[in-house]
Amino acid sequence: MRDLEKFEMHANSLCFVFMKTKKRVQNAWAMYDWANSAYNLVITSTVFPAYYVAVTGGEGAPKVSFFGWHVTNSTLLEYSLALAYFIIALLSPILSAIADVRGNKKSYMKFYCYLGALACMTLFFFKPANIELGIIASMIAAIGYCGSLVFYNAYLPEIALKEEQDKLSAKGFTYGYIGSVLLQLICFVFLFSDFADGTFAARLSFLLVGVWWLGFAQIAFYYLPGKAGNTVHQQSGSIWTRGFSELGKVWQQVKQMPVLKWYLIAFFFYSMGVQTVMLAATIFGSKEVKKYVDGQWVNLDAKDLIPAILIIQLVAIPGAILMASLAKRLGNIKVLLAVVVFWIGICIAAYFTYTNIQFYVLAVCVGLVMGGIQSLSRSTYSKLLPAGTSDTTSFFSLYDVMEKMSIVLGMFSFALVEHIFESMRYSILALILFFILGMSVLCFVLKVQRRPGL
Incomplete structure (x- = not known):
């Protein structure tokens, strides 16, 4: 009897240690969102786009020279982002395969993290005279x-049970919003400081993003587990083509699962809209929205745009939590469908947005659904993976490629329409079409899905 009691005490002790370790790993995973979301907010959404527009002209549709190519300033930035995401879409399958075979997924996550952080630090040297560097x-x-997110997302089904994934995914985005807002507030202080060099405050913000990202990422790198190499995959094929081969195999599996297949297609279409809005919002505000100052309407600057983006980030925290809660009650697909309809309304409102007050109201609406749709999309995909899937990296590589290609096509379409009509308002109409396509496919998914909780 005593032996049985000792065994139970030992088992309970091991269970406690396991749960404590698991919690620590999950928190560390979420901390990477805290680290890298500083890039997403400061570089992608606020300071860098506003700074770029300001130093390249701002008013009207100014042209810039990029290695001798003369193009509208905002169009150049949009095309460059589309190209960057196209490159990562091509690289992701290759590097996912390398990480899977060699068992060093964390190493590649580190590589991309360090690459991105150092590039942010390099932006400190970006001035009007060297647009190419910027x-x-x-x-x-x-x-x-x-690139780092390919491997980061692949950890989700490995460190959390299916019933935990919605909550943990939302927790990651919540950590990201809190961390990025804290750094943004620090940058905000610099922007309001009186420096002799008018560009110094913005460039210092870029430097701080790299330091923040690099520093806090160490928490995740310390606690996240490694992954053993897949010896089956090591037996055949070149490592440089294996990633695309694995994507092909994964897609063949996906084709046999109607719900997952159609969900990915829907995700592709509505992501074209969501991601483009997130990447182009500040550029749109800088060029298309005005404020009334001293009897005349003038363009918004970084000091006007940062509060709008902060509103989005702060509202996005309860928004992501609310969507996770609604998904638990109503099902993921129904909630995603409702949110996509809401996004269509946002795009229509954006087309008619001309003043800073209207822009701030629009920011509240975007915040309510921005983080939630990303978090819920990721966890829905994770839930739809076949039971017992061990090669999550390949499945999430497919997910990531779909997302990145949606950004490529979304940003390219947005830039092309602006290039032709020299107005972002017509580009917004193209985004509405993408959301309608996503909504239509989600309606079909709702008809064919039978899994409880979805």
């Missing part, structure tokens, strides 16, 4: 950010 460094930073 564009190239921003592209490399985007590649680093997206």
Whole structure:
């Protein structure tokens, strides 16, 4: 009897240690969102786009020279982002295969993290006279950010049970919003400081993003587990083509699962809209939205745009939590469908947005659904993976490629329409079409899905 009691006490002790370790790993995973979301907010969404527009002209549709190519300033930035995401979409399958075979997924996550962080630091040297440096460094930073997320997302089904994944995914985004807002507030203080060099405050913000990203990422790198190599995959094929081969195999599996297949297609279409809005919002605000100052309407600057983006980030925290809660009650697909309809309304409102007050109201609406749709999309995909899937990296590589290609096509379409009509408002109409396509496919998914909880 005593032996049985000792065994039970030992088992309970091991269970406690396991749960404590698991919690620590999950928190560390979420901390990577805290680290890298500083890039997403400062470089992608606020300071860098506003700074770029300001130093390249701002008013009307100014042209810039990029290695001799003369193009509208905002169009150049949009094209460069589309190219950066196209590169990462091509690289992701290759590097996912290498990490899977060699068992060093964490190493590649580190590589991309360091690449992106150092590129952000390089932006400190971006001034009006060297536009090429700014564009190239921003592209490399985007590649680093997206590349690390391939491996970061692949950890989700490995460190959390299916019933935990919605909550943990939302927790990651919540950590990201809190961390990025804290750094943004620090940058905000610099922007309001009186420096002799008018560009110094913005460039210092870029430097701080790299330091923040690099520093806090160490928490995740310390606690996240490694992954053993897949010896089956090591038996055949070149490592440089294996990634695409694995994507082909994964897609063949996906084709046999109607819900997952159609969900990915829906995700592809509505992501074209969501991701483009997130990447182009600040550029749109800088060029298309005005404020009334001293009897005249003038363009918004970084000091006007940062509060709008902060509103989005702060509202996004309860928004992500609310969507996770609604998904638990109503099902993931129904909630995603409702949110996509809401996004269509946002795009229509954006087309008619001309003043800073309207822009701030629009920011509240975007915040309510921005983080939630990303978090819920990721966890829905994770839930739809076949039971007992061990090669999560390949499945999430497919997910990541779909997302990145949606950004490529979304940003390219947005830039092309602006290039033709020299107005972002017509580009917004194209985004509405993408959301309608995503909504239509989600309606079909709702008909064919039978899994409880979805």
